[in-house]
Amino acid sequence: MILSFMPQPLKNAVYIIGAGPGDPELLTLKAYRILTRADVILYADSLVPKQMLRDVRADAELIPTGNKTLEEILPLMSDRVRRGCSVVRLHSGDLSLYSAIQEQIQGLIAEDIPFELIPGISAYQAAAAKLGTELTIPGLVQTIILTRISGSASAVPEAEELASLAAHQASLCLYLAARHVENVQDKLLQYYSTDTPVAICFRIGWPDEKIWLVPLEKMAATSRENDLIRTTMYLISPALQECKDARSRLYHPEHSHLFRK
Ligand SMILES: C[S@@+](CC[C@H](N)C(=O)[O-])C[C@H]1O[C@@H](n2cnc3c(N)ncnc32)[C@H](O)[C@@H]1O
Incomplete structure (x- = not known):
């Protein structure tokens, strides 16, 4: 019921x-x-x-x-x-x-x-808000992937293997991955460029919250230097670069729709 x-x-x-x-x-x-x-x-x-x-x-x-x-x-x-x-x-x-x-x-x-x-707010939504960003930027990226790394409690199905998801170069929100960060970085580098921005988000919303914004090639080293093992999520996304000129058509004066002729 x-x-x-x-x-x-x-x-x-x-x-x-x-x-x-x-x-x-x-x-x-x-x-x-x-x-x-x-x-x-x-x-x-x-x-x-x-x-x-x-x-x-x-x-x-x-x-x-x-x-x-x-x-x-x-x-x-x-x-x-x-x-x-x-x-x-x-x-x-x-x-x-x-x-x-x-x-x-x-x-x-x-x-x-x-x-x-x-329902509640997921860690990736709170992280994007803290970073002051949208994860879907017109002309740049329009898809968000939420995924994780296989752990001792749950295995990720082979069809959802990280490298295959990275091939989309979407905004990738990676949960439960800090213990495997070297392996993660290698897989992501197969498709994302070395300078793709990565936000490393530790304990978002907790009193000791921390966020590091680094290029993908520094993702593993930064995580290890700061002993990140738990309660860390990674946002890997082209949307985290400066997108000053990006604009959706939704509120554009030359664009009309049902509610604005
Ligand atoms: C068991 S999962 C739970 C996810 C949760 N249901 C959600 O929607 O955020 C735990 C993982 O979520 C992420 N996570 C949860 N809370 C977080 C927070 N406050 N800051 C950063 N990452 C968090 C981390 O990747 C952590 O290892």
Whole structure:
């Protein structure tokens, strides 16, 4: 069952919420409303900073899940729902990528527990905003690819191999890649030029956020010099170069459309 808009979070239900990359002000209004009224909050503490919980109820039960398996998390959620609580399951960024929610959803359906998904802002969107840029520049690049590197927990299918995606020379947003950055740089250099701008974005929205803007040939060295292993995303994009003259036709006086003849 999918829940519709409610002024209070429902008791006996789970709200799976995308918390955004770290800045609590990037929570959606809906996420904030439910989070601050929930009885129980299970949160992925490795990627959700404590500041995200600053406005929750003083008597809310807070359960960090970084040290728990799915087999421990699901019974916790169903137990609290059966006790009549409103339950929040808080993940970083947006739920639609790399959030391991699919297996939780299957578990909730199997237990006949009502749930709702509330989207969040993904790390790449927050990074682009911090860089003050659009990732689709007319005449330069019109496609954004979101991808990752295979890790011990999840393998990327062969058809989505990084070098084959790099061949598009699109704006490439690379998650979960810092541990493999030398290999990544080699693969990207097969198609992007050595001076393609790369933004190395560490803990966007966290109090210790840092961003380095470097040419592609310095991507690996800069990551290693700064000991970047976790919570780092890479934006590789021609759009990060200076694009002073770029202009879309949308607001051009010589361009008319349905709403502006
Ligand atoms: C398990 S994935 C979760 C992604 C998340 N669902 C999203 O939409 O942003 C974790 C990876 O996302 C990226 N990431 C998440 N939050 C970040 C942040 N605040 N700053 C930089 N990268 C972040 C990093 O690549 C990190 O290794």
